Amino acid sequence: SQTIHQWPATLVQPVGSPLSLECTVEGTSNPNLYWYRQAAGRGLQLLFYSVGIGQISSEVPQNLSASRPQDRQFILSSKKLLLSDSGFYLCAWSRGTSTDTQYFGPGTRLTVL
Amino acid sequence: QKEVEQDPGPLSVPEGAIVSLNCTYSNSAFQYFMWYRQYSRKGPELLMYTYSSGNKEDGRFTAQVDKSSKYISLFIRDSQPSDSATYLCAMRTPVKAAGNKLTFGGGTRVLVKP
Numbered sequence: 001s002q003t004i005h006q007w008p009a010t011l012v013q014p015v016g017s018p019l020s021l022e023c024t025v026e027g028t029s030n031p032n033l034y035w036y037r038q039a040a041g042r043g044l045q046l047l048f049y050s051v052g053i054g055q056i057s058s059e060v061p062q063n064l065s066a067s068r069p070q071d072r073q074f075i076l077s078s079k080k081l082l083l084s085d086s087g088f089y090l091c092a093w094s095r096g097t098s099t100d101t102q103y104f105g106p107g108t109r110l111t112v113l
Numbered sequence: 114q115k116e117v118e119q120d121p122g123p124l125s126v127p128e129g130a131i132v133s134l135n136c137t138y139s140n141s142a143f144q145y146f147m148w149y150r151q152y153s154r155k156g157p158e159l160l161m162y163t164y165s166s167g168n169k170e171d172g173r174f175t176a177q178v179d180k181s182s183k184y185i186s187l188f189i190r191d192s193q194p195s196d197s198a199t200y201l202c203a204m205r206t207p208v209k210a211a212g213n214k215l216t217f218g219g220g221t222r223v224l225v226k227p
Contacts, residue, residue: 006156032212043219044157044201049212057212090156098207099164101147102215104156 002027004105006091012111019064019078021108023091026072031093033074034102035066038088050074051096086112116140119202119218128227132189136202136218139183143204143216146178148187151199151220160200161187192225199223 003026013019025031035047046059048066056066063082067075074091088109092102119136126132134148145164149157161176163169163185169176177186185204189196202218 034212044217046214049214051212088154094213096213098213099145100213101145101159101162101203101205102213103159104149107154107156109154 002093002103004091004093004103006089006105006108008108009106010109010111012113013081014113015083016080019076019081019085019110021076021089021091021110023074023076023105024072025093028072028093028095030071030096032096032102033068034092034094035074035076036090036092038090038107040087044090048076081112083112086110114139115219116216117202117204117218120221121219123222123224125224125226126192128192128194128225130192130225132187132192132196132223132225134187134189134200134202134221134223136185136204137183138185138204138216140204140206140216141180141183142206142208143183144207145205146176146185147203147215148174148176149201149203151201153198157201189223194225194227197223197225 005024034049036044050068090107091105094100094102117138148161151157166178166180173190175188199220199222201220203215
């Protein structure tokens with residue numbers, strides 16, 4: 001079976017500090033990978049998705065970036081955090097077939113102070 | 114206008130009642146429909162996945178799709194306090210492109226009172 005991990009689970013960072021969130025998937029190969037942000041009481045906003053190693057598509061222009069250094073690893077980064085970057089960050093994966101859906105990780109709660 | 118509309122709630126029901134949730138959408142190209150359950154401070158969990166009009170049942174959950182009306186529903190029978198969560202609808206087209214992105218509703222918060 002497949003498992004998706006995210007860490008850290010919670011993070012408190014000062015404004016202007018860097019950020020690195022990691023997501024890994026086990027039990028599958030060549031998945032599609034996704035980063036979402038969910039603000040308090042709000043819906044899901046797709047930030048980035050990747051269909052393969054080194055292939056990143058950005059959905060929303062911002063001070064965040066994503067990388068996929070390995071097949072089942074997806075990293076979300078920032079050089080300088082803003083207050084508005086606070087939120088719940090979710091990683092998801094799918095098999096990439098025309099009929100598949102997405103499966104979410106446990107999330108990382110980021111608070112920027 | 115959003116592509117997928119979902120009442121944010123909260124929807125409060127007594128334990129044992131039927132919970133009725135729905136989403137409307139505008140893009141007739143959507144062919145695959147999902148319902149996710151999200152507990153507070155947790156990631157969304159896939160509940161139901163349907164790809165045709167009609168009903169799909171899984172235990173206490175029934176998903177209904179009406180493509181002609183662009184309307185999907187989720188019913189929860191014999192609701193329990195543990196069903197208290199936010200329910201998100203999601204949908205996608207059958208085209209295998211652009212990362213197979215999903216379009217989500219904003220979620221409905223459900224409270225089941227003992």
